[in-house]
Amino acid sequence: MNAEIIAVGSELLLGQIANTNAQFISERLAEVGVNVFYHTSVGDNPARLEEVIKHAEERADLLIFTGGLGPTKDDLTKETIARSLGVSLSMDEEAMDSIRAYFEKVGRVMTPNNEKQALILEGSVPLKNDFGMAPGMVFQQSGKAYILLPGPPSEMRPMFSTYGVPAVMRLMKRKEVIHSRVLRFFGIGESQLEADLEELIDRQTNPTIAPLAGDGEVTLRLTAKHESKDVAETLLNELESEIRQTVGEYLYGYDQDSLEGVGFRLLKEKGLTLAAAESLTAGLFQSSLASIAGASSVLEGGVVCYQDSVKRNVLNVREETLKNYGAVSRECAIELAANVRTLFKSDIGISFTGVAGPEAQGDLPPGTVWIGIASGDEEPRAYKLTLAGSRNGNRSRTVKYGWHYLVKEYKA
Amino acid sequence: MNAEIIAVGSELLLGQIANTNAQFISERLAEVGVNVFYHTSVGDNPARLEEVIKHAEERADLLIFTGGLGPTKDDLTKETIARSLGVSLSMDEEAMDSIRAYFEKVGRVMTPNNEKQALILEGSVPLKNDFGMAPGMVFQQSGKAYILLPGPPSEMRPMFSTYGVPAVMRLMKRKEVIHSRVLRFFGIGESQLEADLEELIDRQTNPTIAPLAGDGEVTLRLTAKHESKDVAETLLNELESEIRQTVGEYLYGYDQDSLEGVGFRLLKEKGLTLAAAESLTAGLFQSSLASIAGASSVLEGGVVCYQDSVKRNVLNVREETLKNYGAVSRECAIELAANVRTLFKSDIGISFTGVAGPEAQGDLPPGTVWIGIASGDEEPRAYKLTLAGSRNGNRSRTVKYGWHYLVKEYKA
Structure with missing residues (x-):
């Protein structure tokens, strides 16, 4: 199945949004x-949109439209598709009810142009809009499929993920459902991760493994297809354990997790408090926690x-430490971590000192960076970064x- | 003149980049x-790209291509356009020299496929790539114009702004040059700014005024067109003074300026040092400076x-202040600002205390937020935000x- 994605909206052509x-x-x-x-x-232009529809029908099986489903005169995607396909529009009562409910909830009077949002192509299957008013829809005619989605990403994304993708699966007569899981890694580069998992990645067909790097982190998206949700879950679990055997020490979380989110949860569960001494990071670490x-x-x-x-004066780093080892040193990082812990009476003291550039x-x-950690009864320790x-x-x-x-110290 | 923008690259169709x-x-x-x-x-597919070119020629005067100018086999934009237009490719010696110079500079051996990057459509005008290797180009044939640009935004953006836009002006037989200036405002909402300047915005044709809001800031992009650069500059200056008369107190900078950048420059010029006490911001202010x-x-x-x-313990806020007024109060903000200034022996103390939510x-x-500032011999002062x-x-x-x-306190 080949698809063309058609975005409708003059704001795109004016460069106001990407x-x-x-x-x-x-x-x-x-x-x-x-x-x-x-x-x-x-753009919001019926003649040009109609030409785009005709052209897309010549080269795609599935036409996915975004935008132009709203209440204003500019919103003409449905109307233009209806005319182009010779189909009429009819009121979707369920959508109409939820639009009325929305206006009641916010205590505003519904203007008549909002009714337009509940119109769908006659014979189409509506897609529920959980984060807005205009429903999406799926329509089929003459061997082509048309999916209409709202323009605002906050409405479009959940609608497409929740209702759109399953509709595409049905169009493809696929009985499988798709289950994805994102594994999040830190402390290992993308090429190293791929090299370590090369054999696994090459061998894998279901689930598939897709690596993605960004912002110092690497993620693996595992995607399983199966008719049974339970089997798909099992496939994902099995693959995850295989991955863990090789690179498990770098795995810190799943899906929308962040390093600070996972760290925070761990410390909170253990009832531990934290204080930080920050030189080059200058508050960025504490701000990530806050x-x-x-x-x-x-x-x-x-x-x-x-x-x-x-x-020296606020955190009592010894003059000799600064003189003999400098501020960017294991010794300074350790004193900073230990002393901020004492000063703030926290369970953990962490320090950051280095050359940002x-x-x-x-x-x-x-x-060149040193990170110091002081906690429990152990000796404070420091880690060097390059x-x-x-x-x-x-x-x-x-x-x-x-x-x-x-996370490494406390996840055990 | 009507344009169509054609992006070439399978990574776009796979959703890897927007x-x-x-x-x-x-x-x-x-x-x-x-x-x-x-x-x-x-995508990187010659047959489909050729079809896209033919179709665009039917509906646009100017075809702008991005991507596919690089050294790999996938990069086929030039080759496909050349075939489609019946034009050959020839070596641009200037581009070849700068590619060779690049490899010498980084001390790597140039592989032969890099020569491909210096090929341009015969009869086209090359556009210099100041941030990469592949040149862009402008080509004209049968009343249509073709502009080819590299895909990486870090190369494409400066090339198009510096060389592409003037080339478009020449294609349009316009003698004017375009001069833009961005004015940056903070502390005033977009609707208020537009209301205050309504009469001016409506009246204005050259320069034009385009407001844009984002991230708590509002910017106005002033764009003047004139054959003479000096006259365009004068037009921008005149319009800026008119704008300053109404909303000058909110104007903090130009173009790529940031609030912290302007603030830093002001304090540095005056030789002033700063310390901060941060509650809800938790280091974010100091990090913005660092x-x-x-x-x-x-x-x-x-x-x-x-x-x-x-x-209380580190910044010596009085017990009575916390008891009588609470931590989120004018009184606490003022003590925090004054005390952090004393503790850190800085010229300025600034504090942030509030309810983040x-x-x-x-x-x-x-x-609900209070910001305290202590400096000079004046009484410390505090500002409330809602x-x-x-x-x-x-x-x-x-x-x-x-x-x-x-910035307000120190820009005088």
């Missing part, structure tokens, strides 16, 4: 084995010790490594 | 008055005082307001 809908839909279609050969964007609602059960606070004078600091090239990014790349990578070491 | 190039080019074309009626994406290379000339450091105990804190709804965003929206908006007040 067509991220086409990317999202293409990614989902690739997962279920539908070829996408063309993306087309066209980005999570409920952070106050873990985060005491900390010190941004950007200057050596602050390391772009300039070197004496002999130390940009990307990063190769930009100034802010190095700073945010350092924060991720901080979480990585905390 | 077509942000089409957005960027459309925005620039809208500024110079070129209508864009279609965006098309097609994101700038050279921040150490201004930033001493600071304290993340997430817990009241830290406000999503939960209220006692009577105080999420978004924000309506998400938890992290409120946190980052608070940081921007911190810079906004610092």
Whole structure:
């Protein structure tokens, strides 16, 4: 089955927004084995849209439209498709009810143009809009299938994932359902991960394994197809254990997990509090923790010790340490972690000291970083990083490594 | 002149990347008055690309291609256009020289497939690639114009802005050049700004005024067209002064400026140092300063005082203040700012205390924030914010307001 994705909206042609809908839909279609050969964007213009429809019918089996389902005069996707296919529009009562309910809930009067949103192509199957008013729909005629989706990504994405993809599977007469699981790794590069799993990736057909790298992390999307949800789950579980045997130590979470989210959950479960001494990261680590609602059960606070004078005067790093080893050293990282823990009376003290760049600091090239951790009755310890990014790349990578070491220490 | 933007690359159809190039080019074309009626994406497939070219020639005067100019076998945009138009490819010696120079500079051996990148359509005008190897080009035949651009946005954007837009102006036989200036505002909403400038925006034809809102900021893009660069500059200056008369107090910078960048420059020029006490922002303010290379000339450091105990024990906020007014109060903000200034021996102390959300804190709804500033011999002062965003929206908006007040105080 070959698909063309058609985005309708003059705002795309004026460059006011990027067509991220086409990317999202293409990614989902690739997962279920539908070829996408063309993306087309066209404005809110019936004649040009009609020409686009005719042309797409010549080269695709499945036409997926985004945008133009709203209440205003500019929204003409349904009307134009109806005319082009010689089909009339009819009211979808379920959609109409939910539009009325929406206006009642927000206490506003429904203007008549909103009724237009409940119109669907006669004979089509509506797709429920869980995050907005206009329903989507699936229509079939003369061997072609047409899927209409709303334009706002916040409505389109859940509608397509939840109802659109299963509809595509039905169109393809496939009985299988698709189950995906994303495994999230940190501390290993994409090429290393792929090399370690090469044999597994080559061998695998169901589930498939798709690696993706970004922002210092690597993810693997495992996608299983099977008629039974339970069997698909089992297939995913089996593949995950095989992957864990090779690179399990780098696996920190699933799907929408973040390193700080996983770290926060671990510390919260164990009832541990944390304080940080941050030099090059200058608050970025603590801010990553505070980005999570409920952070106050873990985060005491900390010190941004950007200057050596602050390391000395506020965090009591010994003069000899700074003189003999410098601020970017194992010794300084360890004192910072231990002393911020004492000062803030927290269970864990963590410290970050390093050269963000772009300039070197004496002999130390940009990307030289030490992370110190003090906790429990053990000796405080420090980890050295050698990063190769930009100034802010190095700073945010350092924060991720901080979480990585905390997760490693506490996940057992 | 009507344009169609054609993106070539299977990675687009697989959903691996979004077509942000089409957005960027459309925005620039809208500024110079070129209508864009279609965006098309097609894969690395000569037959389908050729069909797309033929179809676009029927409906557009100007065909702009992105992608497929690189060295690999997949890169076939030039070859396919050449075949479709019956034109041959020839070596652009200048491009070849700069490709050779690149390989010498990085000390790698040039593989022969890189020569392909210096091929251009015979009779075309090359567009220089200042950030990569493959040149772009402009070609004209049978009343149609063809512009070929590289795919990576880091190469395409500067090439199109610097060489592509002037080439489009020449194609349109326009002698004018386009001069744009972006004015950046903070502390005023988009609708308020547009209302304040309504008469001016309606009246204006050259320069034009285009407002854009995002991330708590509003920008106005002023675009002047004139044959003389000096006259265009004068037109922009005159319009800017008119705008300043109405909303000048919210204007903080130009073009690529950021609030923290402008604030940092001001403090650095005046030789002032800064320390921060951060509760809800938890280091985000200090991190925004440390994101700038050279921040150490201004930033001493600071304290993340997430817990009241830290406000009390590390920053010496008086017990009575916390008891009588609470941590989220003018009084607490002022003590935090004054005390962090003393502790860190900085010229300026700034503090942030508030309710990030999503939960209220006692009577105080999420978004209630106090920012304190202590500097010079004046009384420390505090500003109240009432924000309506998400938890992290409120946190980052608070940081921007911190810079906004610092810029206001120090720009005189």
